[in-house]
Amino acid sequence: MSAHTYGGDMIWNERMECMHPEDMKNIQLERLKYIVGYVHCNCHMYKKKLEAAGVVPEDIKDIQDIKKLPLSSKDDMRQSYPFHLFSAPLKEIAEIHVSSGTTGNPTVVGYTKQDLKLWGEVMARALCCAGAKPGDMIQNAYGYGLFTGGLGIHYGAQEMGLTILPCSSGQTKRQLKLMMDFKPRILSCTPSYAMYMAEEARDLGISPKESSWEIGVFGAEPWSELMRKEIESTWNILATDVYGLSEIIGPGVAQECSYKKGLHVFWDVFYPEVLDVKTGKDVKEGETGELVITTLTKQGIPLLRYRTRDIVGIKYEKCKCGRTTPRITKIQGRTDDMIIVRGINVFPSQIEHVLLGVEGVKPHYQLVVERKAGGLDDLEILVEVEPEIFSDEMKHLKSLEEKIRKEIESILGVIVKVKLVEPKTLERSEGKAKRVIDKRTV
Amino acid sequence: MKLVQISVFLENKKGRLYDVCALFGKNNINIRALTVAESEEFGILRVVVDKPEAAQKILKAKGFVSNFTDIIAVEVPDQPGGLAGILSVLNENNINVEYMYGFVEKFSEKALLVFRFEDYRKALAVLKKNKMSIVGNKEASCL
Numbered sequence: 001m002s003a004h005t006y007g008g009d010m011i012w013n014e015r016m017e018c019m020h021p022e023d024m025k026n027i028q029l030e031r032l033k034y035i036v037g038y039v040h041c042n043c044h045m046y047k048k049k050l051e052a053a054g055v056v057p058e059d060i061k062d063i064q065d066i067k068k069l070p071l072s073s074k075d076d077m078r079q080s081y082p083f084h085l086f087s088a089p090l091k092e093i094a095e096i097h098v099s100s101g102t103t104g105n106p107t108v109v110g111y112t113k114q115d116l117k118l119w120g121e122v123m124a125r126a127l128c129c130a131g132a133k134p135g136d137m138i139q140n141a142y143g144y145g146l147f148t149g150g151l152g153i154h155y156g157a158q159e160m161g162l163t164i165l166p167c168s169s170g171q172t173k174r175q176l177k178l179m180m181d182f183k184p185r186i187l188s189c190t191p192s193y194a195m196y197m198a199e200e201a202r203d204l205g206i207s208p209k210e211s212s213w214e215i216g217v218f219g220a221e222p223w224s225e226l227m228r229k230e231i232e233s234t235w236n237i238l239a240t241d242v243y244g245l246s247e248i249i250g251p252g253v254a255q256e257c258s259y260k261k262g263l264h265v266f267w268d269v270f271y272p273e274v275l276d277v278k279t280g281k282d283v284k285e286g287e288t289g290e291l292v293i294t295t296l297t298k299q300g301i302p303l304l305r306y307r308t309r310d311i312v313g314i315k316y317e318k319c320k321c322g323r324t325t326p327r328i329t330k331i332q333g334r335t336d337d338m339i340i341v342r343g344i345n346v347f348p349s350q351i352e353h354v355l356l357g358v359e360g361v362k363p364h365y366q367l368v369v370e371r372k373a374g375g376l377d378d379l380e381i382l383v384e385v386e387p388e389i390f391s392d393e394m395k396h397l398k399s400l401e402e403k404i405r406k407e408i409e410s411i412l413g414v415i416v417k418v419k420l421v422e423p424k425t426l427e428r429s430e431g432k433a434k435r436v437i438d439k440r441t442v
Numbered sequence: 443m444k445l446v447q448i449s450v451f452l453e454n455k456k457g458r459l460y461d462v463c464a465l466f467g468k469n470n471i472n473i474r475a476l477t478v479a480e481s482e483e484f485g486i487l488r489v490v491v492d493k494p495e496a497a498q499k500i501l502k503a504k505g506f507v508s509n510f511t512d513i514i515a516v517e518v519p520d521q522p523g524g525l526a527g528i529l530s531v532l533n534e535n536n537i538n539v540e541y542m543y544g545f546v547e548k549f550s551e552k553a554l555l556v557f558r559f560e561d562y563r564k565a566l567a568v569l570k571k572n573k574m575s576i577v578g579n580k581e582a583s584c585l
Contacts, residue, residue: 165550385451385484385507392449392511392558393540394479419483422453424505 013126031296042087105395125155126255134161141189148250183212191223197373221344348435360388477543517575
């Protein structure tokens, strides 16, 4: 536990964050009615989806009627590439973000000006929830660009009146120098990058414990309580978890307060359900299931009952911090085979795609993810050597390894190791190859 | 005239080389020459045996990836400058040697070296023209 006090943290939108759940239901219902009508009217794909489910907007009379709506998924995103799931016309889209998809096509999301304001609002709530105060300086070391991490935090920090250091990720030496010289109070980045920076700091003769950071807003990848303890003791910092996904808005969907007893979901705008994957029904409080979110107020690309694929638990009791918003647990796992490495979504199918494109290579492969002592994730791709690609010459095998590595890195945007292995050595269960070995303890 | 080498892909794991050698031993296949090229993660075992076809069949059955490579075995005078003599001929004729290694046993009073050339045919022609003593499969298997 860090030495800083948590009492008296500010609540950015007290009305929405502390509203009595019964009153909240009314707001959610009004918004749900509106958004169902809105997508029915403005998005051809959703209109068809609703028709197929036999639902008309007038069917929504109670918040529980949300159960009548069809679920949406990553497949809908993929099939609608690039803009067919947008409800707003492209000329009203102010910003577009792109994240990696399961195969060729990435996931595209569009924000209207109003959506960007919403993003700023929820991220401002999140930063306050973590303990930021207007006037604090934040070092934002999430990547800026098509990835939602950097700009999402940026908009929230701007909205709540923080002084922003838009560092983006990387250039660690410079990050550390700015931290030492400017003394920002808040750090936002992936948890693994926070660990990595500690290593660099020690190499530079900086004692991490003496950093100016008091609060960390960490997310974009799964991390354990163990890692939290390590980050907190290493940096002498309060390490909080921020949750989000680009399909919903990016960071700012949910955030831990200083009590660190679950992530507060901003449910006046992102309506959460936690569903049993087998039955599709709500799980009991305390049990885990797939987090499904409906965006109640978004305009650019509103989503109804979007399956996040993240496994969480949810509880609805009021938090000691005063917020009445439901809290989800840290991510317990995924319902698909996606893994997150250094904040980047990686799907085994992407690797398969690359391997199939290299002549003679068969897609017999396995992904091995390990978290190194420093906290940084390593992704190793094992590829079985088939007779078609085998050569008696070392240089040919080495250049093949290199080729595969480069292609995968260019597609994933993350550094990987490629290792050639003997055929039929990769673990197969029930005839089906096991694609991912995740050795991280999350 | 040509000699066949079997190349086998091996992971850098304990006992893999032994596995191959034991397999050959059990099946009465004799190793005449051998070398291993290695990287950090894997190795390529290059081996000349008395029964290459049978050897490859057995390897395949046991799940090893292997292939045949045409190589040339040349007798080299076992004296100072012996190898240099051959290499100078190759050099003058612009023949590239990919790699080379020695036989386990001697064939005669001369040493026996295995060459893997970039261009097998060209190398063979040059060696013959220069009257180098080349050892073929038949002779090698009688060793």
